[in-house]
Structures are given as structure tokens and as C-alpha cells.
Amino acid sequence: MAMPASEIEALIKAALPDAQITIEDLAGDNDHFAATIISEAFRGMSRVRQHQLVYAALKGNMGGALHALALQTSAPE
Amino acid sequence: MDNPVFAQIQAKIDASPVVLFMKGNPMFPQCGFSARVVQILKHSGVNFASVNVLEDPEIRDGIKAFSDWPTIPQLYVKGEFVGGCDIVTEMFQSGELQTLLAEKGVSQDAAA
Numbered sequence: 001m002a003m004p005a006s007e008i009e010a011l012i013k014a015a016l017p018d019a020q021i022t023i024e025d026l027a028g029d030n031d032h033f034a035a036t037i038i039s040e041a042f043r044g045m046s047r048v049r050q051h052q053l054v055y056a057a058l059k060g061n062m063g064g065a066l067h068a069l070a071l072q073t074s075a076p077e
Numbered sequence: 078m079d080n081p082v083f084a085q086i087q088a089k090i091d092a093s094p095v096v097l098f099m100k101g102n103p104m105f106p107q108c109g110f111s112a113r114v115v116q117i118l119k120h121s122g123v124n125f126a127s128v129n130v131l132e133d134p135e136i137r138d139g140i141k142a143f144s145d146w147p148t149i150p151q152l153y154v155k156g157e158f159v160g161g162c163d164i165v166t167e168m169f170q171s172g173e174l175q176t177l178l179a180e181k182g183v184s185q186d187a188a189a
Contacts, residue, residue: 068148
């Protein structure tokens, strides 16, 4: 039940090519991450929609292989 | 709404102004994220109904398709999906949660 940060980043980058992504492994177990994602795609979107976009990019891994991913999403300033 | 569980979920959402789908119950949350949202709601002085998804695997999976949100807890205010633990925490810290509750006419003076 774990997923390396590199794989998370690759999945998100595939869906959001312009995204600036920083991922932190909170527990050192490849299972609890915090990610900050900045992408033009988020502009004008509610937080829920922004996070749903990221979960869609993770192709069903969220809640399965990936137990916890704290998300901070925003459009570029 | 072809999924029979959706109707069951919708009924629970419509039954109370504030509904929290969580793991465990407010007295005994079974998950840190669920516990945090319970704390935020209590701290905000909000009465809320809770649904223990651990007691009903159909709801536990159905809710994720219902809201297109892959994790638990899930908070609903007046039938609208607000978010999971991260979003509720962020909104609470920024004051957006209090604003949303006021806009929706949800009283915030229940005893903590």
C-alpha cells in the first residue's frame, strides 16, 4: 500500500504539464504525502474541483495505493 | 442516479443541515482525518449528523462515487459537498468555513 513520490509527480505532470509540484513524504513510508501543486488549470476553480482534478490524474490510486495526500493547490499568482 | 446506494446517501444528506460521513463516530473517531473534522465542527459550535461508513461498506464505497471524491471523511452542508479533511481544515483556518455556514443559515452556537 505505498507509492513513490516520483510516480505521483509523474502522474500529475502527465495530466497537468505546466504544474509546479513539490511533494513531501510526511511519514517516510511512501504512504502519507503532502503535495503543493501550482497550475494554470486551477484558475477559477473551487478547491474541491481543483483537488478532484488531481485525484483524477492519480488514476484511482488515491484512497487505494495512496492512503493520504494532503493537497495545497492554486493557480500561479 | 442508477446506483441504489446513491438514494440512500442522498436521504442522509437531506436529513440534516450538516452531515459528516466519517470513519467511526464523533465520540470514537476511528481515523485521524475524521477526528480532525469532528474537532473543527465542535469548535465551530455546529450541530451535525454523522454517518459511520465503517458500519456500511456499501455507503463507504458509494459515497466516493457519489461525490467523485476518493477519501473519507466527507462534509456536506445543506446538501452541498464541502470537502475532505484538508479543505475543511484550510477553510476553518481562513474563516471561509464560518462564512459558508453563516451564508447557509447554519447556527454556530451549539455548546462545544
